[in-house]
Amino acid sequence: MQTHLLRVLGWSSVAVLGVLGVAVFLLVLTPAKDAALPTRNKYGLVFDAGSTHTALYIYRWPVDKENGTGIVSQVEACTVSGPGISSYADDPAGAGDSLKPCLDKAMKVVPAEQQRETPTYLGATAGMRLLREQNSTKAQQVFAEVAKAIGEYPVDFRGARILTGKEEGSFGWITVNYLLGTLVKCSFTGQWTHPPAEDAAGALDLGGASAQITFLLGTTIDDSSTRALLRLYGTNYSIYTHSYLCYGQKQALKMLMASLHQGSASPQEISHPCYPKGYQENITTASLYDSPCVHAPSTPSPAQVLTVTGTGDPAACSTAVLKLFNFSCGANRTCGFNGVYQPPVRGQFFAFSGLYHSLHFLNLTGGQSLSSVNATIWQFCTSTWGKVQNEFPTMNRTHLRDACAASSYALTLLLQGYKFNHTTWPNIHFVRQVAKVDVGWALGYVLNLTNTIPSETPQRVVGLRRSNWIAATVLLAIMLILIFCLLTITCCQKNSSGYESL
Template sequence: MDYKAKAIAGLLAATCVFSIIALILSVVNVRDVFLPPSTKYGLVFDAGSTHTTLYVYQWPGDKENGTGIVSQVEACTVAGPGISSYADDPAGAGASLKPCLDKAMEIIPAEQQRETPTYLGATAGMRLLREQNSTKAQQVFAEVAKAIGEYPVDFRGAQILTGNEEGSFGWITVNYLLETLVKFSFAEKWEHPQDTEVFGALDLGGASTQITFQPGVTIEDKNMSVFFRLYSTNYTLYTHSYLCYGRTQALKRLLATLHQGSRSPQQVSHPCYPKGYQENITMADLYNSPCVHAPSSPSPAQNLTVMGTGDPAACAIAIQELFNFSCEASRTCGFNGVYQPPVRGQFFAFTGFYYTFHFLNLTNQQSLSDVNSTVQTFCKKNWTELVQAFPQEKRYLHTYCSAAIYILTLLLDGYKFTHQTWSSIHFSQQAGSMDIGWSLGFMLNFTNMIPTEAMEHVKGHQPSLWAGAVSFIVLAIVVALVAVFLQCFWKTT
């Protein structure tokens, strides 16, 4: 029995020793285990001349070729007009943003909110307010910053985008969404598409319009040239923004021109408004913008009666007077003497271009002849006919004829599209489920400024080593239990 006891004791001792060794090895061989990078979030306020939208974006912490793969999570439209309309109520501009910020805080995990970069970009509406009254513009920005600063986000500031920034960021958005910059391949990785033509971008806001494209020639005026490096590829673009040629400001300038050419200072016949339509406005409302040149001594409180005559031919002539289409003999131009190389490739026309043509059901690649025919037919309808046909659109219904003829004039005479190149224009406001505008392009370009995030590492065990160690310890315990059982069995015998 002594021999058996010694054998069992030896077996138990060996089991303990090997168990301890296995535990030590598993601890000593702790290595870095890499976890997937976290999802990042970003907020961008698009503060346009007529309204503001908050976009919530997300992208993976590890970047692709220096640029994050950004997707839109939410688009929240801020109630009320654009922030430039709060010039006399700056606090109202800040307060208007809060409901959308509350919504964003419900989307972004609480632990990531303080590291979420947040921007507000203002466009032509604030450019005009800055020209008109820089002090009021600063007060609006101060209240906006104060409101956003009350939320646990990484607020990077509010700024007025230049026209070239607005145009070029819109170009990035279009081409990102159409996968001409980067595409998820069959090899399950992001790749730059080979031999893929990029799209041009046509943007029509309330106060300005932008054209951006990759020309087939060297850009002569470097002030209208912009360079981007995205997804390891270089892009040199032509871009220009025409302030005061956005939809709202252009139509206001049109009315002012008609007023100043009217025989009666208190009454205006408007050929672009439908026959039978009439409205009263004040001189103060008509001449409250730097885009509209007031007569020498307008009476702000004076009322002006505007009556529609429904004459599309006269409307087109009046709109032509808003432009100067002559060019210097030595170079090509868009309008007002601004240099522009010939348009090239396919274009996406969004925002104001899309909204007007969508209303007229002209976003399905109709021919230019069909577009002209539809616009002429619409412009000849009287006000009663239009109200009966479109009862839900009464607020802006009287403006669609002038907006449509203005767009045709801008695209054909201004940007120099022709009957042959008309089919290259695609009218759209979304690609997939994402909105087209400058804010996504801004966010994509912003991700180039974020250092590539190293994959987060923690101390852990190699899976195979840990599994082996656990298996050995379990086996050792089983052996020990068997040994104890045998010893008890031999004692009873």
């Protein structure tokens, strides 16, 4: 009887062990549903080759995008030493060499294993547009040397090209609104939300050779050449944008000087009302008329020396600046200037680049009223050269000389050119950065680019849920106990059989 009982217990233990073994086997084979590897990031490099300088921006974004567009962040920025690449027309190799220190810096930021897949671009703006107009062969040589220099680095170089004015304006608008969170923003719950399209702000960009105005359309546009259609984060945007070539600050001040020369009573002398009284310098006719933005007299003498004398007259300065614009519009048409269609400005605007710098010098970027801005510029423009040098001893001489002209030009462009007034002036916010990121076209360029880069499926790893591990451990412990019991029963069974044989 006892032997039979031991046998029954033995076979029962074997059966239980079998069931437990199958259970553990099934648990081990059951993978975790959400065991994904950490999200991988992509990197992108963009050279912003402006008319006066070049900067390299290093961006990063997760491979899994939000409604088709990447969530991009600026990792690093590097200012290239020297002038813009268009200044190397007679030394193309110098343009390429100037980029290398910033490329060296980028190679220390982008992980080595990802460098060869990092898309790298160089976008040139109005400076190279003007060089192409002057001498297309020289422009091509500059681009060839730039491409050669970048090609020496282990990156996915996708070319150097000249952006159109519409692209420059559109990408600047994207940058501003992305940084403001009016395109997409992260909620308190960690989810990405999409604000209404009408929340988008306008963008006002003033470079060295061109000026851009871009804002969301409130009505149907009358001129399709000034309309751009964008799709970002699953939302469509119809914006007005126009770029005025030659109306960047550097070229505008050159046009101003040429206009004063051509209106001067003496062909060898220029009285400059925007320069401080007491300032004087000599320039050559060749340096004055070396740009396609400046229309030279019929028979200019390149070697002729001109004497420029500052008179510090703000009223005459304002009048001279106004002469750079043509404010006539066609019948039944609204326009900005030079006959270019522009609907009335609407909403909030963010002004950056030259617009910010020219007014920031006079501490006029803190939300001052238009009356206060006018009064401050007027007062500064009456200062003598000796006075401004004493007040700003460390200021670059050229920037100090141009401060009155630059601020007067910026104000005229905004008020008479773009048609802002006392009512809409408070809607302009002058900024250098938004959310600690530089404002310009480069970030918008990368954001738009991510629309064309396919998302990657997050890599997953087969693993166990924590609950599966716990259950498997418990079952294995039970199995070990049962095995111990089975061995004990077997041993007792043998001993019992031995007793019975005696």
